Amino acid sequence: MEGTMPAELTISALRRDDLHALGGLFAAHTGRPADLSTLAGWIDTWPSAGARGPEGLVGYAVCRGFAPDVAELAALLVAPASRDRGVGARLVAHVEDTCRARGLAAIVTVASSGYRVQGEKRSSRPFYEGLGYRVVLETAATSVLAHDLGSSP
Structure with a gap:
C-alpha cells in the first residue's frame, strides 16, 4: 500500500536547470548516463x-x-528513498493535467522487463493500471499501456 506524499515535496513542471539532477537520478537507477540533450528538447x-x-x-x-x-x-522515475509514498502518482497526475490543458486526447507508456536497471527491477504495469491505464499491446517482455484523457482512473 502506498503511503502519503510528504508535505515538503512540491510537484511542478521540469526546468532546464533540473537536467543535472535528473541525469543523476537516471544514472543511479540505470548505471548509464542520460541523454540530457534529448531530455532538454522534450521538457x-x-x-x-x-x-x-x-x-x-x-x-x-x-x-x-x-x-x-x-x-x-x-x-x-522516483528515487528509491521517496518511493511508495504517492510521488509517482502525483507526477503522472501533473503530466496528465498538463496534457489535458494542451488539448491532447491520450497518453501512452511502456512497461518492460527489457530495460536494464541497477538493483531490483519492479514492474511498472500494476502502477499504471492502478491509475486507469490499460494494456493495448503485450509481448513476452513489454506492455504498452494507454490512457484516454477524457476518462478518469
Whole structure:
C-alpha cells in the first residue's frame, strides 16, 4: 500500500536547470548516463513534472510526442528513498493535467522487463493500471499501456 506524499515535496513542471539532477537520478537507477540533450528538447516542448524536496529533485516524469494528439510518457522515475509514498502518482497526475490543458486526447507508456536497471527491477504495469491505464499491446517482455484523457482512473 502506498503511503502519503510528504508535505515538503512540491510537484511542478521540469526546468532546464533540473537536467543535472535528473541525469543523476537516471544514472543511479540505470548505471548509464542520460541523454540530457534529448531530455532538454522534450521538457521544452512536452509536458513534464518534477518532484522537489529539501534535498532537491527526487522524481520526474517526462513526455514526448507520439502523435499530434497523443503524448508518450517516456520517462518516470522516483528515487528509491521517496518511493511508495504517492510521488509517482502525483507526477503522472501533473503530466496528465498538463496534457489535458494542451488539448491532447491520450497518453501512452511502456512497461518492460527489457530495460536494464541497477538493483531490483519492479514492474511498472500494476502502477499504471492502478491509475486507469490499460494494456493495448503485450509481448513476452513489454506492455504498452494507454490512457484516454477524457476518462478518469
